[in-house]
Amino acid sequence: MIKAVAGETIVLHRSSYVGLLRKILTSVCLLVVTPVVLSQGAPAGALPVSVIEVRPTSVPSMIEVTGQAEGAKETEVRARVNGILLQRLFVEGSTVKAGQPLFQIDPVPFQNALDEAQARAKQTEREAARLKKLFSQQAVSRKEFDDATSLNEIAQATLKTAKLNLAWTTVTAPVDGVSGRALRSEGHLITSTGDAGWLTSIYQVDPIWVRFGLSGADAARLPAGRADAPIDAPVQLLLGNGQAYDQMGKLNFRSVFIDPKLGTQQLRAEFPNPQRKILPGQFLRVKITTGTLDNVFLVPQRAVIQNERGYMVWTVGSDNKVIPTPLKMGNWLGQNWVVLSGLKPGDRVVVDQIIKIRPGASVNPKVVPLETQPQAPKETR
Numbered sequence: 001m002i003k004a005v006a007g008e009t010i011v012l013h014r015s016s017y018v019g020l021l022r023k024i025l026t027s028v029c030l031l032v033v034t035p036v037v038l039s040q041g042a043p044a045g046a047l048p049v050s051v052i053e054v055r056p057t058s059v060p061s062m063i064e065v066t067g068q069a070e071g072a073k074e075t076e077v078r079a080r081v082n083g084i085l086l087q088r089l090f091v092e093g094s095t096v097k098a099g100q101p102l103f104q105i106d107p108v109p110f111q112n113a114l115d116e117a118q119a120r121a122k123q124t125e126r127e128a129a130r131l132k133k134l135f136s137q138q139a140v141s142r143k144e145f146d147d148a149t150s151l152n153e154i155a156q157a158t159l160k161t162a163k164l165n166l167a168w169t170t171v172t173a174p175v176d177g178v179s180g181r182a183l184r185s186e187g188h189l190i191t192s193t194g195d196a197g198w199l200t201s202i203y204q205v206d207p208i209w210v211r212f213g214l215s216g217a218d219a220a221r222l223p224a225g226r227a228d229a230p231i232d233a234p235v236q237l238l239l240g241n242g243q244a245y246d247q248m249g250k251l252n253f254r255s256v257f258i259d260p261k262l263g264t265q266q267l268r269a270e271f272p273n274p275q276r277k278i279l280p281g282q283f284l285r286v287k288i289t290t291g292t293l294d295n296v297f298l299v300p301q302r303a304v305i306q307n308e309r310g311y312m313v314w315t316v317g318s319d320n321k322v323i324p325t326p327l328k329m330g331n332w333l334g335q336n337w338v339v340l341s342g343l344k345p346g347d348r349v350v351v352d353q354i355i356k357i358r359p360g361a362s363v364n365p366k367v368v369p370l371e372t373q374p375q376a377p378k379e380t381r
Contacts (some may be wrong), residue, residue, distance in 0.1 A: 047353060238284060
């Protein structure tokens, strides 16, 4: 093909003509197609995210603090006689019954003392009987008879004491419970005074107690709002792994005084513990229901970001761009945070891709339901 341009003649080969025609057609197609693509929603390259649409709800109002478990009964097992410890008769940490032998102290000296006391008691008993007969015949004085009677009574009391001391060489469990570790090993000299006589402890762990303290602000949130008012509020435990304990407890003690060192009011709750999931000394999280919070929002824990300024989430605006939104938080409820303020009904909160988002970034949101809550623990009766 031959074409004249500005007085000059340009010769185009057939292959060049075909290539030029293809470029022209491609440009025309792009001009037609591009507006159609851009008019169908999110911009090209928008990050796909999952969002929840928050709705106001009502949740229980709770106080959450750290508590420590202790046995409902913590009994010290102590020796009542002095001697050398010969043997431990139980497995440390095992369940023991009241009256079960736990330790054996050398009984030989006490057996000898008993034999001597028995001989002495028989002698004084015979002497008292002899003088009684003579006194009836007025062959001895009243004083001689009274002295013999008194000596016999003392000998009989000494015999009882010797029998008791011999029995105490076998140290038994005073109550049912779970034994602690042995504080003295074989060969130790045991005395009945001071810590040298403390051999072990027994803990009653079913039920078990959990002791904790409340600050003045938390105590004011209790149902009655006074330090001396009775509390009838359910208590829940969170175990070390974050899971809720499957039994609800009840408060069984509240001090009417404030600890001057800690500035807290001491409380104690009782929980059933048939499977010994909770052990004395264990630290746990304690939750007390104090009422109801209305017009609050729930967002998944994974959606919340904490920084030096507080808490925030990413919300999606009407233009599908993310906005950092600061929040005022309450407590956890299952897998969700309770949001006290910062959101409004219908806000779309991003629940994934959190670390990939930047302020003002365009996203392609997909609405998902809020995760369901775990089943509430059973309440004791």
